[in-house]
Amino acid sequence: MAVDSNVLKLAPDTSAPAYRAAPHNIEAEQSLLGAILVNNDAFYRVSDFLEPKHLFEPIHQVIYETVSSLIRAGKIATPVTLKTFLPADADIGGMTVGQYLARLAAEATTIINAQDYGRTIYELALRRDLIRIGEDMVNVAYDAPVDFAPRSQIEDAERRLYELAESGRYEGGFQRFSQALTVAVDLAAAAYNRDGKLSGVSTGLRDLDARMGGLQRSDLIVLAGRPGMGKTSLATNIAFNVAQAYAYDIAPDGTHRTTNGGVVGFFSCEMSAEQLATRIIAERTGIPSSSIRRGGISEADFEKIRDHAIELQSLPFYVDETGGLAIAQLTARARRLKRQKGLDLIVIDYIQLLSGSSKRSDNRVQEVTEITTSLKALAKELNVPIIALSQLSRQVENREDKRPQLSDLRESGSIEQDADVVIFVYREEYYLQNREPRPGTPEHEKWQTEMDLAHGKAEVIIGKQRHGPTGTVELHFDANITRFGDLANDNYLPEQM
CATH class of the missing domain: 3.40.50.300 (P-loop containing nucleotide triphosphate hydrolases)
Incomplete structure (x- = not known):
């Protein structure tokens, strides 16, 4: 029996949500990279928590990774030293790599905000990871094999979330010894006031x-x-x-x-x-x-x-x-x-x-x-x-x-x-x-x-x-x-x- 092709056509759903891009901030990435190219000291303000994978734009990931390698090798990272390590034929919005690097450095403001830019980029990367975990949960729940119990999926999701929570910290590093002393004195005070005078x-x-x-x-x-x-x-x-x-x-x-x-x-x-x-x-x-x-x-x-x-x-x-x-x-x-x-x-x-x-x-x-x-x-x-x-x-x-x-x-x-x-x-x-x-x-x-x-x-x-x-x-x-x-x-x- 012939089927009228018009029957298969669906009317556009005007209530359907528009496509949503993953959370990102290209301007923050550009500002951070520009600050690093102008003054390499900016790199050390974010290097303990920010990795190349946290940047959204692929070319920015390549630039940041190359900058990291140069600085950690004791070399200077500038548009001039950097462009020799990047693909010369790359087209970035109608600009060559050299032109793009020069523009990043020219429009850089100050390194004072470098850490704030780094944290913004990092938190947006965590949001993208959360979205990825959520999408995986939905897809696995739809297509799970028979021998994969829902409880196992819950535990796997919990594990991934806690791994993300543990890695999702930009605190840490060195602390003043006075801060450690304060904690030690507080423990001693708690022990003195507790039954049995115990610290534990x-x-x-x-x-x-x-x-x-x-x-x-x-x-x-x-x-x-x-x-x-x-x-x-x-x-x-x-x-x-x-x-x-x-x-x-x-x-x-x-x-x-x-x-x-x-x-x-x-x-x-x-x-x-x-x-x-x-x-x-x-x-x-x-x-x-x-x-x-x-x-x-x-x-x-x-x-x-x-x-x-x-x-x-x-x-x-x-x-x-x-x-x-x-x-x-x-x-x-x-x-x-x-x-x-x-x-x-x-x-x-x-x-x-x-x-x-x-x-x-x-x-x-x-x-x-x-x-x-x-x-x-x-x-x-x-x-x-x-x-x-x-x-x-x-x-x-x-x-x-x-x-x-x-x-x-x-x-x-x-x-x-x-x-x-x-x-x-x-x-x-x-x-x-x-x-x-x-x-x-x-x-x-x-x-x-x-x-x-x-x-x-x-x-x-x-x-x-x-x-x-x-x-x-x-x-x-x-x-x-x-x-x-x-x-x-x-x-x-x-x-x-």
Whole structure:
């Protein structure tokens, strides 16, 4: 059947928006390049943040890149020296390259505004990048393959946006030492006024705080131990103590400013959120988690659990139980939590369950290096301490003294290098239980004496600390409820439940 071609013609849509050019400012680019050609000192006002790709006009990109090469090579960049490096046959609005360069220099005003021109050009480049990311999001959403989940696209978009946010800064560089001194004095004042006189976030464990000064912001703290030592329990105890102590002031802009304790983000790659909650309930109520799981509790116990659960609901404690997280996903989720709820402490259980950005895992040591480097960068970026749990190699079991050392860390090179603090959890009682001699023998009597001395005790060994001493802190550990606490001494009485 013949089709009338007139039917296919659409009437022009007068309401359709006109074509919009990407944000740019040719005049600002010309003014900046002219200022640099007149006085090369103008280049140093923008060189730490402005790159050739940030300019919109292609010929301007070539000119700026050539200028950069000349000046950094110790040569003078002028229209005369520059034109020999540019295509002579180029036509720029009816002008040759030499004529265009001469015009840029002739119409240049002053280098005083060079930095302002550079910032204008830079911000317009960021807008173009934002447009590009937005267009990619739309196109991918329309044409996404079946195996590409929307959540993966969201995380990819978040990653690209945060990369743009991190690169989109022209602040930085040198600062006056007096400014650093002011920050240091403010930290000392905050420590003096805070509970416990700590410069960092309190762990809730007196002796550990005394040795470390609390958890310092922007620190990567690696907490390591062999299975059964209680490293997850210690991390959970610290996280709960920080969340429980949370207090804040309201800043002039309406945001919450933490004054004590903090908001906690807990990445539980091994345990489910329910298991983590059961541990905390057991630790707070004194009812063993094994009894809670199998229902071996009385009505009074259940009432106690219910009351504590109501109290715990208001804690600023957020759990992500996703297994097999990639480091890029973890950083994106931590940034999101910081933006939406605030964030003062991150706990990761544990490093070896994370994966790198590459799908290939041929070189696990290289992958762990990427993970620890990213965690240290994240701690600095968000200005929060990160406690990252780590496994220890089996070589510990082959020694007579099974106290761990830095060399026992799995893939220890990068972990030891990137960590600001490395602490180990060690319980002599665990190893003694596994080598009980035959009862009634002299060896058994000696073993029993050693067991009595080690019972309920744990050692936290500080193997590395950038801004403090190393050494060992003894803590009390109740294995039934996986609770760490301070050992009683002459000056302190144990906490009453």
